[in-house]
Amino acid sequence: xxxxxxxxxxxxxxxxxxxxxxxxxxxxxxxxxxxxxxxxxxxxxxxxxxxxxxxxxxxxxxxxxxxxxxxxxxxxxxxxxxxxxxxxxxxxxxxxxxxxxxxxxxxxxxxxxxxxxxxxxxxxxxxxxxxxxxxxxxxxxxxxxxxxxxxxxxxxxxxxxxxxxxxxxxxxxxxxxxxxxxxxxxxxxxxxxxxxxxxxxxxxxxxxxxxxxxxxxxxxxxxxxxxxxxxxxxxxxxxxxxxxxxxxxxxxxxxxxxxxxxxxxxxxxxxxxxxxxxxxxxxxxxxxxxxxxxxxxxxxxxxxxxxxxxxxxxxxxxxxxxxxxxxxxxxxxxxxxxxxxxxxxxxxxxxxxxxxxxxxxxxxxxxxxxxxxxxx
Amino acid sequence: xxxxxxxxxxxxxxxxxxxxxxxxxxxxxxxxxxxxxxxxxxxxxxxxxxxxxxxxxxxxxxxxxxxxxxxxxxxxxxxxxxxxxxxxxxxxxxxxxxxxxxxxxxxxxxxxxxxxxxxxxxxxxxxxxxxxxxxxxxxxxxxxxxxxxxxxxxxxxxxxxxxxxxxxxxxxxxxxxxxxxxxxxxxxxxxxxxxxxxxxxxxxxxxxxxxxxxxxxxxxxxxxxxxxxxxxxxxxxxxxxxxxxxxxxxxxxxxxxxxxxxxxxxxxxxxxxxxxxxxxxxxxxxxxxxxxxxxxxxxxxxxxxxxxxxxxxxxxxxxxxxxxxxxxxxxxxxxxxxxxxxxxxxxxxxxxxxxxxxxxxxxxxxxxxxxxxxxxxxxxxxxxxxxxxxxxxxxxxxxxxxxxxxxxxxxxxxxxxxxxxxxxxxxxxxxxxxxxxxxxxxxxxxxxxxxxxxxxxxxxxxxxxxxxxxxxxxxxxxxxxxxxxxxxxxxxxxxxxxxxxxxxxxxxxxxxxxxxxxxxxxxxxxxxxxxxxxxxxx
Numbered sequence: 033x034x035x036x037x038x039x040x041x042x043x044x045x046x047x048x049x050x051x052x053x054x055x056x057x058x059x060x061x062x063x064x065x066x067x068x069x070x071x072x073x074x075x076x077x078x079x080x081x082x083x084x085x086x087x088x089x090x091x092x093x094x095x096x097x098x099x100x101x102x103x104x105x106x107x108x109x110x111x112x113x114x115x116x117x118x119x120x121x122x123x124x125x126x127x128x129x130x131x132x133x134x135x136x137x138x139x140x141x142x143x144x145x146x147x148x149x150x151x152x153x154x155x156x157x158x159x160x161x162x163x164x165x166x167x168x169x170x171x172x173x174x175x176x177x178x179x180x181x182x183x184x185x186x187x188x189x190x191x192x193x194x195x196x197x198x199x200x201x202x203x204x205x206x207x208x209x210x211x212x213x214x215x216x217x218x219x220x221x222x223x224x225x226x227x228x229x230x231x232x233x234x235x236x237x238x239x240x241x242x243x244x245x246x247x248x249x250x251x252x253x254x255x256x257x258x259x260x261x262x263x264x265x266x267x268x269x270x271x272x273x274x275x276x277x278x279x280x281x282x283x284x285x286x287x288x289x290x291x292x293x294x295x296x297x298x299x300x301x302x303x304x305x306x307x308x309x310x311x312x313x314x315x316x317x318x319x320x321x322x323x324x325x326x327x328x329x330x331x332x333x334x335x336x337x338x339x340x341x342x343x344x345x346x347x348x349x350x351x352x353x354x355x356x357x358x359x360x361x362x363x364x365x366x367x368x369x370x371x372x373x374x375x376x377x378x379x380x381x382x383x384x385x386x387x388x389x390x391x392x393x394x395x396x397x398x399x400x401x402x403x404x405x406x407x408x
Numbered sequence: 409x410x411x412x413x414x415x416x417x418x419x420x421x422x423x424x425x426x427x428x429x430x431x432x433x434x435x436x437x438x439x440x441x442x443x444x445x446x447x448x449x450x451x452x453x454x455x456x457x458x459x460x461x462x463x464x465x466x467x468x469x470x471x472x473x474x475x476x477x478x479x480x481x482x483x484x485x486x487x488x489x490x491x492x493x494x495x496x497x498x499x500x501x502x503x504x505x506x507x508x509x510x511x512x513x514x515x516x517x518x519x520x521x522x523x524x525x526x527x528x529x530x531x532x533x534x535x536x537x538x539x540x541x542x543x544x545x546x547x548x549x550x551x552x553x554x555x556x557x558x559x560x561x562x563x564x565x566x567x568x569x570x571x572x573x574x575x576x577x578x579x580x581x582x583x584x585x586x587x588x589x590x591x592x593x594x595x596x597x598x599x600x601x602x603x604x605x606x607x608x609x610x611x612x613x614x615x616x617x618x619x620x621x622x623x624x625x626x627x628x629x630x631x632x633x634x635x636x637x638x639x640x641x642x643x644x645x646x647x648x649x650x651x652x653x654x655x656x657x658x659x660x661x662x663x664x665x666x667x668x669x670x671x672x673x674x675x676x677x678x679x680x681x682x683x684x685x686x687x688x689x690x691x692x693x694x695x696x697x698x699x700x701x702x703x704x705x706x707x708x709x710x711x712x713x714x715x716x717x718x719x720x721x722x723x724x725x726x727x728x729x730x731x732x733x734x735x736x737x738x739x740x741x742x743x744x745x746x747x748x749x750x751x752x753x754x755x756x757x758x759x760x761x762x763x764x765x766x767x768x769x770x771x772x773x774x775x776x777x778x779x780x781x782x783x784x785x786x787x788x789x790x791x792x793x794x795x796x797x798x799x800x801x802x803x804x805x806x807x808x809x810x811x812x813x814x815x816x817x818x819x820x821x822x823x824x825x826x827x828x829x830x831x832x833x834x835x836x837x838x839x840x841x842x843x844x845x846x847x848x849x850x851x852x853x854x855x856x857x858x859x860x861x862x863x864x865x866x867x868x869x870x871x872x873x874x875x876x877x878x879x880x881x882x883x884x885x886x887x888x889x890x891x892x893x894x895x896x897x898x899x900x901x902x903x904x905x906x907x908x909x910x911x912x913x914x915x916x917x918x919x920x921x922x923x924x925x926x927x928x929x930x931x932x933x934x935x936x937x938x939x940x941x942x943x944x945x946x
Contacts (some may be wrong), residue, residue, distance in 0.1 A: 197772060245464055247420035247429070253575040254432055254465075254541055259419065287419050352502065364465070364539030369503055371460040392420055 046124040047145060053124050053161060057140055058127045064138065075105035075137045078383055079168040081158055081188060083111045085176075090114075090143075093173050096376040098129060101139040103380025107163055108141040111154045111188075117147025122157045155187035162191070169383050172197040174265035177208035178231065189229065194386050195219070196379065198234040198324055199275035204405045209278045213400035216393055230388050235276050236395075237378045241327055241370050243283060245354065247405075249344065250333075255363075259288065260311040263338035264343075267317070268331070270324040277318045280328060281397030283391070284316075290398070295405040303406055325351075335362045431577065431882030432465035434534055436527070438558055439550040440470020440483060440513060444583070448614075449547065450487040450511075451495035452876040457507050459873075461881060465539040467510040470551075471527055475515045483513035496874055510538065518550065519557040531567070533586045533836035542569070542576030545883050549583050552592065556599035563603035571605035579883055581610045584686050586892075588677065589908060590901040595770035597894050610883050614693075615687040617875025619864055620838040622890070624694045624805070625708075627840070634700070634830075636793035637809065639784045646790045646825065647806040647944055648691055648777040650683055650834075651798040653741055655924065656772070657752040659928050661744060669758035678770040680733070680904055680911075683794040689716065689900045690892065691834070692790060695805055696780055706888040706944070711897060716899035720779040727910040728779075729938070732773035732920065732931040736797040739924025746797060746924045771911075771918050775932035777939070791936055793943065797924035802946040817845070817855050826857040829944075838872065839863035 033340040048056040063070045080100070084090040090112040097108055127141040142161055146154050162168055170185070170192045171177050178185055178197045189195050201210040212233075222228040250259045265284065269277040284290065284309070293313065294306040305316040321329060327348060342360030349355050351372040357365045421429055435453065437445050456462045467556060470704030475482040488508070491499045514530050516523020534557065535542055545560065548555055559580070562568050564850070571577040587593025600609055615621055628634050657669040674682065693712035700711040722730065737748040747755075750768045757764050798808060809828040812818050818825045829843040841861045848854040882890055920929040925941065936943055 053441070240461060244429070247418060248432065250420055250465055251418045251431075252419070256575075287422075353506070364537055366464065366538060367506055368464045369457055369460050369462075369506060371458065 039321040045127045045141075047123065047125045049143075050122055050157060053126060053142055057126050057128065057142075060126065062136065062139075064070055066130070072312075073137050074107075074216070075101075076107045076163060076166065077104055078106040078166055079109065079162045079359045080104075080106040080164075080171060080383065081109045081168065081192070082171045082173050083113070083154075083185075083188060085112075086114050087112065090311050094141075094143075096379065097141060097375075098139075099376035100380045100383070101129070101375065101376065105137075105139055106383065107161075107166075108139070109161055109377075110141060110143040110144065112140070112145045112159065112183075113154060114145065114147055115151070119146060120148065120150050122146045122153050123152055124157075152184065155184065158188065159191075167194070167386065168192040169194045169196060169386075170276055171195075171379060172258060175201055175203060177211060178219070179208070179211035183318035187347055189219075193229055194383075195229070196229045196234065196382050197231065198375075198399065199237050199279075200238075202275055205274040205278065206406050208304055209282075209396070210403040210407060213393075216396055220388065220393070228388075230386060231384070232373070232382050232389070233245040233275075233279070233392070234378050234382065235279055236389070236392050237382055238373070239276060239280055239283070239328070240407045241354070242280060242331070243355075245346065245368060246331070246333075249346075249356070255337050257304060257319040258335050258337050261341075262309070262311075262314050262330075262333055264315040264317070264334040265320065266330075266332040268319045268321055268329045270321050270326045270329055272326040273328065274318075274320065276326075276328055277320075278399045278403060279395055280331070281316060281318060281402055282395035282397075285398035285402065286391070286394035290314075290316075292401065292405050297406055297408075305402065305405065337363060417523070421763070430461070430463045430881050431543060431886070432463040433542050433545050433577070433884055434532070434538075434540050435468045435545045435547060435880070435884075437468065437470050437547045437549055438554075439472050439548070441472050441474035441486065442549055444549045445470065446486060446490040447494050448874070449549065449880075450490045452874050452880060453505075454487070454491045454499075454507055455496050455873065456881060458500065458503050461503065463884065465541070466614045467512065467534045467538045467540060469489070469527070469530055469534065470511070470513040471516065471518075471523075473515065473517060475513050479513035479515050481943050482510065484508045484511050487511055496877075499890045518554050519561065521561055521564060521929065524561045524567065526816075528567055529566055531828040544569075544576075544578045545841065545880075546579070547581040547583075547880075552585055552587055552596055555582065555596050559600050559603040568603050568608075571608050577608075577611060577886070578604070578606050579886070580604045581612050581880075581883055583612055583923070585661045585681055586611060586686075586897050587901065588681060588904050590898065593897055593901045597897065601894070606894055607888075609894070610879075610888060611894075611897060612879055613686050613690055613892055614875040614879065616690055616890045618834055618878040618890075619839065620832055620840070621691060621694060623840075624691075624832060626827050629699055633670075638807075640786050640788045642809055643788050644810045645788055645939075645941060646695060647808070648688055648695070648790065648792050648804075649944070649946060650688060650794040650803045650805070650946060651801060651927075652794075652796045653798060653801045655736065655741075655746055655752065655797040656749065657747075659744075659746070659758065666755065666759075669752065669756050671753050675753050675756075675765075675768070675770050678733075679772055679774040679794050680907060684774055684776070684792060684896075685900050685904045686892075688792050688794060689903070690896075691805060692778070692792070693896075695807075696785055696790070698784070703889065705887060705891075706893075708889050709893045711892065712897045713899060715780060716896060716903060718780045718782045718785075719903050720781045721903070722906045722910075726777075727906060730935065731776045731907050731910075732774070732929065732935050733911060734773040734920040734922050734931065735768075735770070735919045736772050736795075736924045739797065739926065741797055741799070741925040748924070749796075770910075771919070772929050773798075773922060773932070775928060775935055776907075777935060789939060791941075791943070793928065793932065796930050798927055799925055800838055800946065804944075804946060805832045805834070806830070806944050808941075817853070825855055831944075834899070837863055837865065837867075845871055857924070 081095055123145045125143045129139050144157050168191055170189050216231055219231050267277045289310050291308040292305050293308050296304040303318045307314050308317050311345050329348050332343055333345045345357040347355045352370055353367050354370055355367045470483045514527045569576050587596045656671045656674050658667050660667050693715040696715045697711040700707045735749050753768050754764055775793040778790040805848050807830040811827050825845050832840045841859045841863050843857050843859050845855050846858045848856045920931045922929040
């Protein structure tokens with residue numbers, strides 16, 4: 033075996049007794065290099081606990097892990113709590129992968145499966161497998177919104193610094209968004225003992241580019257007074273992207289000090305709000321498109337630029353481009369490149385981004401108010 | 409007295425995705441046809457474009473001579489070629505189509521006012537096409553002697569806005585070398601200051617854009633174990649090395665033909681001006697500065713200037729004993745025989761019909777012992793070493809801690825323990841390592857040094873953005889933290905001037921030599937060995 037390469041004996045999961053996980057991992061890593069070779073390094077910046085509730089979702093997540101650990105090397109603890117499984121115990125399996133960007137680096141994954149009532153043992157099984165002195169992240173990878181997850185999530189997140197969830201595809205987005213704001217307030221913490229914990233929604237990260245381009249376009253240095261002249265904002269989103277639209281609306285509302293005056297609601301199609309803003313009143317419309325990608329597709333903002341009334345249209349052309357088209361304004365039309373981001377990419381980046389985000393929290397509070405207006 | 413109008417707040421910008429929010433502008437590259445633009449700047453802008461971090465209203469105009477045929481098309485072809493060869497991320501046709509539409513070129517001489525009128529007309533057309541609000545970033549990628557005419561013409565042509573202008577801002581990036589001595593540096597700075605306020609001026613040193621260099625402050629001030637030890641009580645000495653494997657000319661490994669040469673720039677400049685006065689002293693400042701009370705640009709830059717002001721000036725005796733210069737002679741690097749520097753100069757000048765200098769005394773290697781006269785660093789020497797045609801390309805800052813007392817494990821004077829060393833690698837593999845003494849397994853107490861390594865690319869994956877990418881974004885965002893302030897540039901020149909003057913006076917006398925492919929001349933070894941220390945092997 034050459035000094036610069038190594039190979040993992042078999043890149044597949046091997047079932048091991050729960051109590052032997054560390055020993056077996058060590059043995060597999062040792063078997064990855066020959067006598068006289070330099071040892072293989074385990075690359076890990078964090079513990080990443082991923083929680084799924086069925087095998088299909090677990091398989092989806094597992095396919096993302098190589099890419100995630102390339103961006104943020106971590107010890108991955110994949111927990112599968114499948115009520116259809118008959119096993120009453122927690123079953124463990126291990127997998128060692130060669131990291132993509134280092135010839136002598138590898139990442140490790142421990143999968144714990146539990147059926148029925150055994151699921152409640154998972155938080156206990158996990159505690160013994162966390163690497164001390166490293167940050168711990170929990171990725172809540174199922175469609176139940178964290179506020180409705182019950183005590184299991186609290187147990188899993190007991191020693192975590194970050195819980196990552198994804199509101200894309202929540203089955204009842206209005207209730208989910210509404211509950212999330214209260215849950216965030218309870219769940220996030222920062223106490224005098226230095227214990228802190230944040231919660232991060234991958235959808236908020238997906239909105240990063242939209243927030244950035246909108247804030248650039250409406251910067252007073254670029255288009256003075258434009259924000260104070262907004263009369264209507266229309267947000268169009270694809271199926272399953274309702275929460276994205278709520279968050280974008282919540283972001284506008286929290287940043288610009290909006291108050292709801294009136295709500296009109298067409299089930300599954302359109303929600304329209306009459307808003308009172310510091311500069312006057314405006315209309316906010318959220319439209320659900322019948323088909324297309326689960327993303328924000330188009331934002332139209334009616335406003336005045338240089339004293340001329342018109343509108344700016346921001347349209348997602350594909351996953352790598354966004355066009356800016358004016359209507360009746362002296363603004364140059366153009367397209368802007370967007371770096372396409374996969375779920376693995378945003379999870380990987382979110383793992384390194386653990387700062388509390390007050391803008392997110394404020395946006396969720398505002399989104400909660402908007403959602404409540406619809407639920408009433 | 410009129411109250412100044414408060415700057416309007418962008419209510420949407422907090423949490424908009426990045427602390428650095430680059431502002432819409434047109435980047436004008438003076439010397440757009442040049443090597444730096446081709447190799448670094450255009451690929452850097454392309455990468456920023458691919459990463460989606462450029463402002464939505466943005467365009468690039470190359471300015472200078474050398475275009476063939478349609479200037480815009482020529483510039484686009486040149487950019488494409490540079491991206492294909494040097495870009496961190498490969499050229500993507502889908503992105504290229506959009507990106508290339510934002511590239512333009514204006515042909516003209518930097519001293520010709522008509523060229524600036526053409527540039528002005530082009531800028532106005534680009535503003536109309538791209539919605540840029542009249543904001544400009546002028547990147548002066550031109551020789552120092554052209555800086556003065558360029559900035560004067562910019563001002564005369566009405567292409568420089570008031571420093572208070574927030575929307576249609578004007579900023580200028582000045583490339584090193586800033587002057588070739590203190591006098592000329594002051595002249596360059598004064599010329600730039602004639603047209604641009606200090607707040608509009610960004611003196612770039614790409615070393616400061618490197619991740620490891622930026623990590624220096626994080627390492628020192630975000631880890632409680634280092635700062636208490638970061639002083640004369642615990643540190644024996646510091647070594648800063650910038651070693652380059654390349655010489656001034658590059659050769660085809662098969663035919664032996666010269667493929668590129670920097671002799672035209674380097675001859676008469678030398679390692680002290682090219683490396684020590686800027687990169688190495690800036691790195692020294694970051695290594696030795698006091699903790700700044702905030703991360704704002706001027707506070708950090710005050711801290712760095714504070715170090716330069718404490719550098720002990722070279723006495724006559726120091727000039728003889730604390731500074732070594734040398735030039736490489738024939739040797740072997742990476743298995744290839746390479747010629748001496750003199751040969752490369754003669755070859756270059758012959759090919760370019762330039763006169764052959766009677767004596768070629770430009771140094772390609774410098775080593776020096778530097779002292780910082782403040783409480784923190786009293787008695788701690790900083791050894792600086794840089795050279796071309798050394799065995800490998802490697803740059804690092806090594807902090808060597810004091811040896812433990814000669815008791816317990818350090819009793820044998822013949823085999824002293826290797827001291828603890830914290831090594832911060834700037835290139836090629838950015839990262840850091842800590843050498844510690846540890847017990848070898850077994851019944852006997854045998855001590856062995858082990859190295860704990862942290863490597864950026866292994867841990868964080870992918871490739872870090874190029875230093876130029878980060879620095880150009882900073883300019884668009886108006887953040888000057890990583891750029892050199894006028895006083896720092898002049899203080900650095902002030903420090904090296906006695907060395908330059910001493911060499912000037914003794915130029916034709918003794919110039920040590922070193923064989924290409926070695927770690928420098930014997931004189932450099934003697935310099936550090938006189939203090940009972942040795943250069944680190946990288």
